Amino acid sequence: GPGAVPNMKEILLIGFYQPNESLSRFLFSAQQEFKIPIRYLQEYAALGTGGGIYHFRDQILAWGTEAFFVLNADVCSEFPLNEMRAFHREHGDPDSFLMLGTTANRKQSLNYGCIVANAETHEVLHYVEKPSTFVSELINCGIYLFTPAIFQHIGGVFQRNQRELLLEESSNGWQRAEAIRLEQDIFTALAGRGRLYAYKSEGFWSQIKSAGSAIYASRLYLSSYSQCHPERLAQNRPGGPTIRGNVYIHPTASVDGSAVVSVGRGGGELGGSCNVTIPAEVVILNSIVLPHKELSRSFKNQIIL
Structure with a gap:
């Protein structure tokens, strides 16, 4: 549970779903159980994981944040957050970023983000989201550890999107500029630059893409x-x-x-x-x-x- 992660200050749920009574009851119940503030932040549109955390960056950094985890909502795992924190302290510089990876067979790997990492340093050298041909058996679990420096990289993509939209006459230009995908827009660019590392999980992991x-x-x-x-x-x-x-x-x-x-x-x-x-x-x-x-x-x- 969250209480097992030392110095965790708050949990933020980010999405574009309209809040309702069921969500409010869930948040209240979870706060009572885990004894930690939990809030839901509603996006004005589906902004992607990168766009969502960038849109609410002031809220995320409000506690003088040293580092923060980002967990996709549609995965189940043992969530080795403390192990990731310890690994992050030991590898790379303080402003490097960490993703959780696990192994899949060659055929399965084509359905996920694929990671090519240095076997000794664990630096991510190459990243491809859902490749058409085999790249690596190490796949992205959708569980990340970031420092505030990630917002500089996301902000760079946002500014580039804005420049590209300047000449377009579109009513949803701002929304399109803010829609940023972590995997394709951020990780692909960070790979091979000494900023992104992979921690391989030995525990279970699965996506939850359907009710079944x-x-x-x-x-x-x-x-x-x-x-x-x-x-x-x-x-x-x-x-x-x-x-x-x-x-x-x-x-x-x-x-x-x-x-x-x-x-x-x-x-x-x-x-x-x-x-x-x-x-x-x-x-x-x-x-x-x-x-x-x-x-x-x-x-x-x-x-x-």
């Missing part, structure tokens, strides 16, 4: 818990439900002793305030069930809204 991929992400976390935090997983106890595999049951969830909780070869997860009622002889297999449901029949491979 959340099941796979849960399986990865539950498998990790079985190795690192077995106390978080449910155990078979007299009078309790039958547990098969890696299963998490929230303390507020009530599960009848006749139930069998599992998901295939992976794991099952019952969250807080789920308020889902499942009668006897009903089987829910490999599915995501939203809260406040009374299920009268069995489901398989479904997202139950």
Whole structure:
């Protein structure tokens, strides 16, 4: 959790989604749990990761920031943030930047940003986003450690975009100038200049690009818990439900002793305030069930809204 990162001052969520009551409840709950300020900053348009952090750079630097992490919202990982911080202190100059990498096979790598790094210094020598031919098995995880100096590089791209748009008559010119992609616009230019380094993760990592991929992400976390935090997983106890595999049951969830909780070869997860009622002889297999449901029949491979 965030509390495990020393001296972390604040968490900022950046996006262009309209805030609503559900988001407000989530932010309040997360602040209560992690005991750290958490705010949502809404972009006026989709600006890309680089454009988003540049637009809100004053907010990011408000604490006299020495360094900050940027985490893409659509990835799951063990998030080795402390290890990245220690690695950053040991490699490169204080104003260098760090990205988390992991290995993929040759075919999979074409779907991600590919990193060519010096085996000894770990400097990123070459970076290509979703190449058409094989470049490297080391791929970008979408987890970064920056210093405030990154804004000089993003600002340079912003100014270049502005110059290119000066001769164009367009109502959305400012928006187009501010839309900056970290991968294509920043990392490609920084590679080979002694400013960008890669830290290779040995832990799990996956993208979450669809609702169904959340099941796979849960399986990865539950498998990790079985190795690192077995106390978080449910155990078979007299009078309790039958547990098969890696299963998490929230303390507020009530599960009848006749139930069998599992998901295939992976794991099952019952969250807080789920308020889902499942009668006897009903089987829910490999599915995501939203809260406040009374299920009268069995489901398989479904997202139950």
